[in-house]
Amino acid sequence: MTSGRGGELLVPSLPADTATYVIDPVYSNVTFCSQSRTATSARGAFRQFAGTLFLDSERPERTTLAVYVTSSSIDTGSKDRNAHMCSAPFLAAEQYPIISFWSSSAEALGTNLCRLAGSLSVKGTTRSLVVDGEYRGCSLSPQGRERVRFVGRSVLKRSEWASLWSTVTDTGEWFMGDGVELLFEMSAVKQVPVRWWP
Template sequence: MPLPLWTIDPAHSAVLFIARHMVVARVHGRFERVSGTLRVDPRTPTQGEVDVRVEAASIYTGNPERDAHLRSPEFLDAEAIPHLTFKASQSHPVGATGFQLQGELTLRRVTRPVLLEARYLSTTRDPWGQTRLLYSARTSLQRSDFGIQWNKALDNGGWLIGEKVDVELDIQATPAQG
């Protein structure tokens, strides 16, 4: 019997990132449009399947010029490749509510294995009677693993943009309709 299907609630879910800028500063950003599904039994919430889809053009850092550059072919190439996807079906428990989620991230038509350190937060009912599963997860990516090479050298010998990008996900999911 297949696991119950849950739909990611885009209004209450977020994909956030932090990248180094000019060696010591950090740029914080987010993707404003995320969707997808989970296949999970609420009685065993750290086991199941995940399928997340992020619209590349929804990247937002608070700086329109930088956001346009991040959407360009030098970074996400959002016009030609409109989505980033993460799919996973293997998880391994870590403590009472933690788990490692092994999956594949596809970014710029490059697919790489990615390990998310995840945490089941709660199964709860909202004030309107809707059951919700709540999760958080994090990982770190290397830009060059996905063909994102653009950078500029600084006078101090460093680089304008760090190689590592830290990613955090906050996910709320509700039972799929139909």
């Protein structure tokens, strides 16, 4: 073991058991990046989200990820752009307050690597999405709490989502291109099983 930030001990291998981990939004990020028509790229993040990560050290193909994002928490660095992205032509955040991704199957690709196949639901439309995942190790806090790090990447094509494509914005009102790279940087804490005594 080696010492990590904040007094945590870094453990290089997968957790030894099967467990569910709750995403800690304080140490996690959900971001996106798209090629821009007016600059090099357009970047942003969602500031409010929650979710779970399930890991099985013996059967990594059982890995599952579920992430639930608050649509109105989008942050592009501009209040005007944020409001525009929350409006009807794009996310329609008032009518569809939650963006969700949940995986249904996983494929082990090698040491600490996997490919998650699942569904992404945005603005009332649900489509298949593949996320390439990488396990980044686990750590133990001084209190003995186990924390894991997991990164997932995917690319969404706006042109394949009628609900996210607008002929008005294609004329130049908005600068985001077709391909949108999604990045899930997850730090999750092991869920303690609840014991019930009759």
